[in-house]
Amino acid sequence: MSKIEIMKICPKCGKVMYGYKGEERACKVCDTIMAETNFTDDEYEEIRDSDKDFSELAELIDKGDNREVYNNLKEIQWKEMLREQYVINSPEYDEALYRKREQDDFEWWINEIRYLFLNDKDTEAVETPKAPKTKRCPKCGGTQFTPVRRKFSLLTGFATNKIDLICNSCGSKVK
Numbered sequence: 001m002s003k004i005e006i007m008k009i010c011p012k013c014g015k016v017m018y019g020y021k022g023e024e025r026a027c028k029v030c031d032t033i034m035a036e037t038n039f040t041d042d043e044y045e046e047i048r049d050s051d052k053d054f055s056e057l058a059e060l061i062d063k064g065d066n067r068e069v070y071n072n073l074k075e076i077q078w079k080e081m082l083r084e085q086y087v088i089n090s091p092e093y094d095e096a097l098y099r100k101r102e103q104d105d106f107e108w109w110i111n112e113i114r115y116l117f118l119n120d121k122d123t124e125a126v127e128t129p130k131a132p133k134t135k136r137c138p139k140c141g142g143t144q145f146t147p148v149r150r151k152f153s154l155l156t157g158f159a160t161n162k163i164d165l166i167c168n169s170c171g172s173k174v175k
Helices: 040-048 054-063 066-071 074-086 093-122
Strands: 005-009 016-020 035-040 145-149 163-167
Touching: 005 040, 005 074, 016 074, 035 040, 035 074, 040 074, 066 074, 066 093
Parallel strands: none
Antiparallel strands: 005 016, 005 035, 145 163
């Protein structure tokens, strides 16, 4: 007999996740044991997938009130219905934790839509310019050096063409 995936909700912070019917699962936010709902994972995915496509959502995000766009999604409204049903009246309910989780979910959603939108388009990825590699002194971390010509070498004797770098901060030799 296969396990049935159902939606679970944390009675303390309102985090919604899927899990298997009859198995205990701890909340990723507050480590409280999740409560089982009457909804399957398939029902949740159907609701989630009924919202606008990602490119439309990303355009709406760039144009207007992100919170309004977020709150009008069927997925978010469905999760709020679950929270009203399973969390708000729970004796374990923690309003501060609930609000923090709510803000974290919102920020994650905004970043996820932007990520998916950029990956949906066949645009060139914008690379951030990397800082040029500069030598650092291993002792003090300084980046300013004075080049000093070596006067001799063990193998060649005097008048070698090698240059040593001496740290201006601590005076140590840098290779």
